[in-house]
Amino acid sequence: MKKKLFLLSSILLLVSTLMWVKDMLEPEWKQYQVEYYEQQRKAVEKQLQSTSGEEETAELEAKLVKLQKPKYEIKQILLKGDYSWADQSNGQKTDRCITCHIDEAKLAASHETVVKDFPFDIYGCTVCHGGTGRSLDEEHAHHGIFKHKRAMRQRLEHADVLFDMWNEFATLSLEDDTEWASFKDRTITGEKAIYMGSGKCMRCHTGLTAPHVERWKRVKFESFNVIKEAPDYIAGDEDYRKKCYECHTTGYNKETGTYEEEGITCEACHGPGEVYASFMDRGKATEGQKIAKITPAYNKCGGTEGCHRSRRHEMRVKFFRDSKDHDPYEWFKPKYKRIVSEALEKKKSGTAEEVDPALPKHNIKFVR
Amino acid sequence: MNLILYFIRKLTETEVWKSVFRHGYTDTSRNRALQTISNVWLHLHPVKVPKHAVKIRFTWCLGGLTFFIFLFLTVTGVLLMFYYVPDVNRAYADMIDLMYVVPLGRLLRTSHRWAGHAMVITVCFHMLRVFLTGSYKAPRQFNWVLGVLLLVLTFLLSFTGYLLPWDQLGYWAIMVGTNMGAATPVMGYQGPFAELLGVKINNDIRFALLGGTQIDAPSLLRAYVWHCIGIPIIAGALMILHFWRVRKDGGISGPL
Numbered sequence: 001m002k003k004k005l006f007l008l009s010s011i012l013l014l015v016s017t018l019m020w021v022k023d024m025l026e027p028e029w030k031q032y033q034v035e036y037y038e039q040q041r042k043a044v045e046k047q048l049q050s051t052s053g054e055e056e057t058a059e060l061e062a063k064l065v066k067l068q069k070p071k072y073e074i075k076q077i078l079l080k081g082d083y084s085w086a087d088q089s090n091g092q093k094t095d096r097c098i099t100c101h102i103d104e105a106k107l108a109a110s111h112e113t114v115v116k117d118f119p120f121d122i123y124g125c126t127v128c129h130g131g132t133g134r135s136l137d138e139e140h141a142h143h144g145i146f147k148h149k150r151a152m153r154q155r156l157e158h159a160d161v162l163f164d165m166w167n168e169f170a171t172l173s174l175e176d177d178t179e180w181a182s183f184k185d186r187t188i189t190g191e192k193a194i195y196m197g198s199g200k201c202m203r204c205h206t207g208l209t210a211p212h213v214e215r216w217k218r219v220k221f222e223s224f225n226v227i228k229e230a231p232d233y234i235a236g237d238e239d240y241r242k243k244c245y246e247c248h249t250t251g252y253n254k255e256t257g258t259y260e261e262e263g264i265t266c267e268a269c270h271g272p273g274e275v276y277a278s279f280m281d282r283g284k285a286t287e288g289q290k291i292a293k294i295t296p297a298y299n300k301c302g303g304t305e306g307c308h309r310s311r312r313h314e315m316r317v318k319f320f321r322d323s324k325d326h327d328p329y330e331w332f333k334p335k336y337k338r339i340v341s342e343a344l345e346k347k348k349s350g351t352a353e354e355v356d357p358a359l360p361k362h363n364i365k366f367v368r
Numbered sequence: 369m370n371l372i373l374y375f376i377r378k379l380t381e382t383e384v385w386k387s388v389f390r391h392g393y394t395d396t397s398r399n400r401a402l403q404t405i406s407n408v409w410l411h412l413h414p415v416k417v418p419k420h421a422v423k424i425r426f427t428w429c430l431g432g433l434t435f436f437i438f439l440f441l442t443v444t445g446v447l448l449m450f451y452y453v454p455d456v457n458r459a460y461a462d463m464i465d466l467m468y469v470v471p472l473g474r475l476l477r478t479s480h481r482w483a484g485h486a487m488v489i490t491v492c493f494h495m496l497r498v499f500l501t502g503s504y505k506a507p508r509q510f511n512w513v514l515g516v517l518l519l520v521l522t523f524l525l526s527f528t529g530y531l532l533p534w535d536q537l538g539y540w541a542i543m544v545g546t547n548m549g550a551a552t553p554v555m556g557y558q559g560p561f562a563e564l565l566g567v568k569i570n571n572d573i574r575f576a577l578l579g580g581t582q583i584d585a586p587s588l589l590r591a592y593v594w595h596c597i598g599i600p601i602i603a604g605a606l607m608i609l610h611f612w613r614v615r616k617d618g619g620i621s622g623p624l
Contacts, residue, residue: 020472020475023474024471024472074468074469083457084456084457085456085457085584085585090457090460090461090534091456091457091458091459091460091461092454092457092458094461096468132464134461134464134465134466135464135467135468135469136469138466205538
């Protein structure tokens with residue numbers, strides 16, 4: 001009996017030891033790499049059969065030799081940033097996801113909307129997808145993961161989730177002075193947030209925030225309609241018009257030269273509405289507000305980037321200077337034109353003694 | 369054959385050999401005792417073992433098992449110290465790395481953890497056995513007291529080790545444990561007589577355990593130093609006393 005027990009426990013010890021050794025030599029992640037390199041090797045072999053050029057063949061053969069003896073290893077992305085306990089974080093972050101998800105071409109293809117702005121080797125994976133980046137077994141690594149866009153959007157329980165992600169983007173970014181505000185046009189999937197159009201806002205806000213809405217609707221919403229009639233806009237080509245779009249439209253994209261909506265509407269100042277509109281739709285207006293009210297962070301007003309920068313109409317000055325058919329005042333400073341002409345009319349009819357001294361004096365000179 | 373015997377004789381006659389093996393193999397009672405007593409390693413064992421002592425069903429070897437586990441924990445613990453840094457910004461990450469990146473690191477960590485649990489179990493069973501066989505009675509009453517101290521130290525080792533992974537489990541376990549300390553009479557600021565003695569949140573036993581009024585970097589460092597250096601040294605010293613007293617109080621206890 002005792003001998004049998006001893007034998008049994010010895011066998012158990014041996015088996016468990018062998019299991020540990022096997023686990024060390026053949027970890028779970030290795031099989032993914034074996035599969036990947038196998039695929040790559042087959043693809044190269046196939047290519048090799050169809051090519052005839054000497055140089056190409058040599059190149060492919062060299063590639064094949066490498067693939068026949070691949071190096072299986074843990075791959076990791078060391079992430080930038082100081083994740084200290086004081087910030088309720090648990091130390092330096094490392095994403096080892098690419099150890100199993102090794103096919104970079106495949107990853108790039110499935111992330112084509114974001115990979116350009118957020119390269120894998122800088123931003124890693126967990127900033128958007130969650131999970132445990134350090135871990136190398138599936139159960140632990142995928143714990144609390146946001147696998148698809150749908151899962152990421154479900155994550156948006158409150159606005160702070162988005163702010164935290166912007167913050168983390170800023171931390172991970174290679175430029176030291178990047179702030180979270182640089183990523184304010186991003187939604188929770190890392191893609192650029194969609195402009196919903198002022199019509200969506202108006203459904204509720206014409207009644208809710210009437211004075212603010214009325215004021216902007218009357219003046220700035222019409223801004224594009226005004227410039228549409230301007231002679232320089234009509235005469236100008238698309239490149240010239242793009243300069244107008246920059247400020248007089250909503251959601252202008254500098255790269256493509258397209259805009260989302262004509263006129264300076266809600267989202268021009270409040271930012272793209274995808275996230276906050278969805279919060280408001282779901283009855284979480286207070287959460288939506290937090291995002292919609294970061295308006296000043298969009299720098300729309302002044303500064304060097306904003307619309308109200310100095311010399312912003314310089315190109316128009318040139319047009320009116322060159323043109324003889326148009327009265328510059330009519331199109332360039334319509335307000336002054338109106339005031340001056342009204343004052344002159346009064347003087348002509350004799351109802352007013354003289355021009356109001358408080359009238360602003362223009363100091364723009366046109367040299368013909 | 370003769371050549372081999374010649375060499376063996378030559379070897380055993382050298383100064384070095386005689387310095388190490390001082391008493392030959394003469395099979396007399398006295399010489400056997402001398403062999404054991406004059407060797408620092410062998411003297412840890414008794415010169416003579418009573419027949420009942422090898423019967424496993426009386427003692428179940430529980431004390432020995434506990435000591436074996438203690439040695440195992442010391443070895444694995446020292447190995448873990450090579451990889452683990454008791455810094456709040458690193459501790460958890462180090463533990464995860466140990467599990468996934470260090471070769472056999474997971475075996476190291478899990479065996480240390482399980483052995484820790486096992487030591488608490490065996491030490492409790494050891495105490496139960498001593499109680500049930502009446503081995504705490506005179507002349508062994510002092511060794512029972514030492515044993516109780518060792519039991520407390522084992523619990524403290526387990527308690528301080530619990531925080532070291534710096535995970536949620538450990539964090540909240542220490543939160544509960546130290547808050548119990550805060551409610552202890554006289555020593556804790558929430559306990560009876562606290563106001564009378566001027567015991568406040570910043571000078572009670574909880575403060576001493578945490579190194580502050582809440583769990584933070586000093587708490588982790590304190591747990592680490594107590595776990596790796598303080599308590600093992602005290603427990604080791606008491607163990608020496610404990611084993612020595614087993615021999616001096618009439619040898620290992622056996623059936624009457």
